[in-house]
Amino acid sequence: MKDVIIGLEIHIQLNKLRSKLFCSCSTKYHDSEPDTHTCPVCLGLPGTLPVINRKAVDSAIKVALALNCEIEEWTMFYRKNYYYPDLVKGFQISQYDYPIAIDGKINIEIEDVEREIRIKRVHMEEDPGRLIHVGTIDRSRYSLIDYNRSGMALLEVVTEPDLRTPKEARIFLNKLKNILEYLDVFDSSLEGSLRSDANISLAGGARAEIKNISSYKGVEKALLFEIVRQNNLVRRGVKVVQETRHFDEARGVTISLRTKEGEEDYRYFPEQDLVPFTILDRVDDIKKTLPELPDAKRKRFVLKYGISDNHAKVLISELGLANFFEIVATELDAKLSATWIADVLKGELNYRDLDISAFSPDHIIQILQMLEKDKITENGAVQIIRTIMDEGGKPSEIVDRKGLLKIETDASENIVLLVLEENPAAVQDYLGGKEESLHYLMGQVMKKTRGRADPNTVSELLKKKLGC
Amino acid sequence: MRQRKRGDISRVPGLFSMNINGMRELFNSGNSVEETIHSTFDKIERSKLNAFITLSKEIALEEARILDKNGAKGMLGGIPIGIKDSISTKGIQTTCGSKILEGYVPPYDAHVIERLKLEGAIIIGKTNMDEFAMGTSTETSYFGPTRNPWDLKRVPGGSSGGSAAAVAGGEAPIALGSDTGGSVRCPASFCGVVGLKPTYGLVSRYGLIAYANSLEQIGPFARNVKDVALLLDVIAGYDSKDSTSINEKCEYLKALRYDVSDVKIGVPKEYFGEGIDEDVEKAVWKGIKTLEDMGASYTEISLKHTKYSLAAYYIIAMSEASSNLARFDGLRYGLRLEKDKDWHNTFSEIKAQGFGEEVKRRILLGTYALSAGYYGKYYLKALKVRTLIKRDFESALKDTSVLITPTMPFPAFKIGEKIGDPLALYLADVNTVPINLAGVPSISVPCGFSGKLPIGMQIIGRHFDEATVLRTAYAFEQGGGCDT
Ligand SMILES: [Zn+2]
Secondary structure (H helix, E strand, C coil): CCCEEEEEEEEEECCCCCECCCCCCECCCCCCCCCCCCCCCCCCCCCCCCCCCHHHHHHHHHHHHHCCCEECCEECCEEEECCCCCCCCCEEEECCCCCCEEEEEEEEEECCEEEEEEEEEEEEEECCCEEEECCCCCCCCCEEEEHHHCCCEEEEEEECCCECCHHHHHHHHHHHHHHHHHHCCCCCCCCCCEEEEEEEEECCCCCEEEEEECCHHHHHHHHHHHHHHHHHHHHCCCCCCCEEEEEECCCCEEEEEEEHHHCCCCCCEECCCCCCEECHHHHHHHHHHCCCCHHHHHHHHHHHHCCCHHHHHHHHCCHHHHHHHHHHHHHCCHHHHHHHHHHHHHHHHHHCCCCHHHCCHHHHHHHHHHHHCCCCCHHHHHHHHHHHHHHCCCHHHHHHHHCCCCCCHHHHHHHHHHHHHHCHHHHHHHHCCCCHHHHHHHHHHHHHCCCCCCHHHHHHHHHHHCCC | CCCCCCCCHHHCCCHHHCCHHHHHHHHHCCCCHHHHHHHHHHHHHHCCCCCEEEECHHHHHHHHHHHHHHCCCCCCCCCEEEEECCECECCECCCCCCHHHCCCCCCCCCHHHHHHHHCCCEEEEEECCCHHHCCCCCCCCCCCCCCECCECCECCCCCCHHHHHHHHCCCCCEEEEEECCCCCHHHHHHHCCEEEECCCCCECCCCECCCCCCCCEEEEEECCHHHHHHHHHHHECCCCCCCCCCCCCCCHHHHCCCCCCCCEEEEEHHHHCCCCCHHHHHHHHHHHHHHHHCCCEEEEECCCCHHHHHHHHHHHHHHHHHHHHHHCCCCCCCCCCCCCCCHHHHHHHHHHHHCCHHHHHHHHHHHHHHCCCCCHHHHHHHHHHHHHHHHHHHHHHHHCCEEEEECCCCCCCECCCCCCCHHHHHHCCCCCHHHHHHCCCEEEEEEEEECCEEEEEEEEECCCCHHHHHHHHHHHHHCCHHHC
């Protein structure tokens, strides 16, 4: 395959702010009727003027610092002129020269190798309204517009073309989302909270820009589709043209919106209704409010708790999970906690599409304490975790209800002898050299103990009784 | 017309030439605000001036009745006022003189309207203007031209021609206009009234429908300097809704003194150059001499970059206009097509039908000036010229307290005389646009006549020094003014 060059422009909605970017409308519109969170300013009524939300600027500086950017001394807004039905003023207030920050970087891990992805710039702009196409964008007969989103604060993060595969793009996005969640500037669960434009070209070929991909997974899918499409063109000897494409999430394909000739001239020029303002003087204060970020937390987990880097990596992937781990690790052995949270608990949650907030740290502490005191088997612990997730309840009560207390060695020995007596054929087979028969006999013992016997003990007992 | 009990008010001598103080005394001595407002509407409805696009009669009379009941309190209690149709008024149609906004009723008040209402002013209607304030004659209004009260065949000037004509014609004692490149001072000059363009940032633009937002200010009209100062006292001041608003207000009415002994006048020679009518030049020089006789001193000075100001002004104004007017797409308010098409065609058809010729011309030229490849050549260059012009004024006003020039190169011209020649009309703004580029305050006061047509004298001041500008104008007016 040819070299692939990918760059991303990610729009992050600062939906944890209380008000929009240039007016005092509430940002909590996600469960509301259309056009209920609007005012003359965000509807762009004639005569209205924008006033910058300084909290939004602070959030932007916070993100820029976390992305290791250089914060500019002062910043200003520009008008990006274009027509679209969701754009109330016929221009978007955005940034051009003198954005909030430039020249950042974040590290991502590809197959255990660290790669640095450069951030070209971070700038602020206002979100347009939301268009709802009846059907798909190319076939819809009419569209509806909801202006609740109009004027929401967006942060645009632009990468250098440093990404090489669709998978890298996904890993980068996850890392970015991870950092943003630590910064507490946005809620990724809300509709439209993160939208990406992806630029992609195959070595030597023209660049396609895929606009407005609204999901994380969509970015990888759209890029995979583009690579196949562009490769097919090259194979058939057709020239790849520079164009803007739309990703149809439902069909998993990209569609051409306009080619380079139709490319818009946005006629950027300074927004005179807002005055340039200094931001450098805010940086020191904001730096003090920066939380521990994922990379630093991962290092600290390894150093402080002596857990494996792999476990640390899983634990820091969600702030909630990391905090959960720290609560549990103060009560119990850190390595045991890390194993059970990162491997077992996380796996069971993922399987059920649940968040860590669905599980109480007290419950896992109680379960692991029982395990440490040898009162339950590992198998029993897993069963308790599953039961809590599926049916609810408390660990001690589930142990009683399901009879999960571990069986003592003496009791296990009696059951082993009984199984050997009941299965002479299997015993003969095993003695005759058939290794699998031991697994069969194990299974019979576990069945009789309903899993409460410790598998290691049972295995040892069996081998002893069989005389090997 | 409905029959109603009439008091003596409409027979009060000089009601329609009364100043704010006179009217307030009238109300204080027990005369009815409602009667006054009624008489005012009677006059407007019989008028040939076409100074108003929309009359807000019902609302105004209701306000008047409330004031009659509770007492006409506030600095402008019961005073009727005309508002340029570029200023948003809650519940009253606001068209900016354009078909594209016909029927648009703003759901909010401009900041200045809130201030006026707080002081008890009664909005009688929305005054006529060049479409989107793009003009010097009020002839580009979709709602027909306004006529000059001094000669009905002539233009009132523009773009705030309706406001100036209403004040000059006795249809309102005071009015608000907006001034992007002379739109308050030009009609003040042509109609023989006083009109002020405040320093950029002194009066909130919140609610003013933008033509060129880096240049324009809302400004007061009245028949005398005192009323202009009082109206400025009401509308000036910081507004958190306008990020370019600056807290530099002082008390303007109190600043008026019949004393110019400390005033140093600068007379920029470039403003008396080619194309200035002889009568105009004479009247303005006479005005300067009057002030000298009163104790002021004057020196001739030079504003070196004056010759570039028209070009810079029109590039900046048109560029900003091309963006400011983009929002009028008929989707949320204003003109609507009989039958919607796809959005591309709907938007372009709305604009094709809704905008007049001059507006289209300026949008196209502005779009061109901002286009890739031309931006540096035009817009950026114009901004540089603007900086030079601003410096010209700042350095000239270091050694002088005010500058005096003719407001307009000539008196009011005939309706239809220049409308076919856009360039000639643009040239008429030669003495007013540099002031907007520099952002300084400037007033036009009547200083004489050419035949029966009034002439305006422009007094320019330092940034936020409206007090000195108004005091000089006041002293000139009291010291004889245009009657000398
Ligand atoms: Zn709003």
